[in-house]
Amino acid sequence: MGAQVCPGLYRVGMKFYCKYANREVNPGLMPCLSNFTECPFYKPPEKEKPKSVAPPTPPTPAEEVTPKEIPAPTAAISVETTVPEVEVAETPEEELKRRLEEFEAKILELEESWKKYESEALEALDMWDELSAETRRLIAGLSSSIEAFKAEKERINKKSSQGLLTPEESHALIQNINEKIEEYSRVVKELSEMLSRIERTIIPHMKRLMASRAKPELGKLRLSLMKLEELFKQGKISEKTYERLKSEIESRIAKLEEVFEEVKEA
Numbered sequence: 382m383g384a385q386v387c388p389g390l391y392r393v394g395m396k397f398y399c400k401y402a403n404r405e406v407n408p409g410l411m412p413c414l415s416n417f418t419e420c421p422f423y424k425p426p427e428k429e430k431p432k433s434v435a436p437p438t439p440p441t442p443a444e445e446v447t448p449k450e451i452p453a454p455t456a457a458i459s460v461e462t463t464v465p466e467v468e469v470a471e472t473p474e475e476e477l478k479r480r481l482e483e484f485e486a487k488i489l490e491l492e493e494s495w496k497k498y499e500s501e502a503l504e505a506l507d508m509w510d511e512l513s514a515e516t517r518r519l520i521a522g523l524s525s526s527i528e529a530f531k532a533e534k535e536r537i538n539k540k541s542s543q544g545l546l547t548p549e550e551s552h553a554l555i556q557n558i559n560e561k562i563e564e565y566s567r568v569v570k571e572l573s574e575m576l577s578r579i580e581r582t583i584i585p586h587m588k589r590l591m592a593s594r595a596k597p598e599l600g601k602l603r604l605s606l607m608k609l610e611e612l613f614k615q616g617k618i619s620e621k622t623y624e625r626l627k628s629e630i631e632s633r634i635a636k637l638e639e640v641f642e643e644v645k646e647a
Contacts, residue, residue: 387417389424402607410600421608499593502586509583513576520572523565530562591640599637606630 389401390413401422541551613623
């Protein structure tokens, strides 16, 4: 089902206005293109009263009709003709209607594509949370082992200097430890590079989803701000209450707008 447009929304040049609120609005951040009936300024049309219907006139008795003899049809001569097909040109109205229908179908297709993307992106982010946590644990474990190997090397060198180990024994032990340190360091480097590379790729998707979730909240906050202004103009709330609530709402709006700016820069 396609999105519905509020009947009170109209455009002047590059700006959009609401005839119910009598002010400029941003339909991308308001419910003008979705659940516009939830907007506090929306006014539903009045229902028409049902018109009275006159009772039907009773039928008159049918007159007797004397059947007439129908002459037998004469044999018709069949003549086969070929009528060339004529391509009927579209009227401007028909062409515009067709283009609108094609555009509507494209928008619906995009809407389904976005829903699919959002679902798969959320699933990928959940999977990444698990994989990245597991990778960081392994990196931490390998790094700890590397530090332990370095401490063991110092212990072996100390024993060797004290004559507790022969030079051959000391050399063999240290060589074995160096190989393990080199191997573990290589794995840590590879995993760290993969972690950084994937994080750079996944961050834009995270920001898009954050913006998608923040957009409905931003629309609600803007509606709340408009309603707050109406209440203050009508004298239903004090100036102190108005200023406090306005400051809170505008602060939350500013934070959500920062999310949208980050998405643009991503």
